[in-house]
Amino acid sequence: MKPRVPSNWGQTILVCAKCSKKLKGGFGARERTPLAKALRKHLGLKKGRKAELGIVEVKCMGVCPRGAVTVVDAGGPREWLLVPKGTDLDVVAAELGLGHKPS
Ligand code: FES
Known part of the structure; x- marks a missing residue:
């Protein structure tokens, strides 16, 4: 096994999976898509390590809004974002500094 693998990620975003589960998704056209998945699709990201940035679902972080x-x-963890259900994905991307479509 190789001790290291390369990645294209320039940024890592952690999204609480439990929050998304509580909202039964909460994003996308029918508000049924979890934020992480909706954001990946919205930004047109590739899969896994090939993507320009990583949007990863993690366990409960203890805020539970x-x-x-x-x-x-993960690059600026001193302030966390609480994203209300159904927030426009352009707004979420802008808040996270992901406003541009990665190429
Ligand atoms: S359920 Fe999401 S932070 Fe606790």
Whole structure:
């Protein structure tokens, strides 16, 4: 086994999976898609390590906001984002500094 593998990620975003589960998704056209998946699709990201940035679902981070999802930018973890259910994905991307479509 190789001790290291390369990755294209320039940024890592952590999204609470439990928050998304509580909202039964909460994002996308029918508000049924979890934030991490909706955001990946919205930004047109490739899969896994080939993507320009990583959006990863993680376990509960202890904030547990009502009607929202906890999101952490691993590159700037001193302030966490609480994203209300159904928030426009352009707004979420802009808040996280992902406003541009990665090429
Ligand atoms: S359920 Fe998401 S932070 Fe606890």
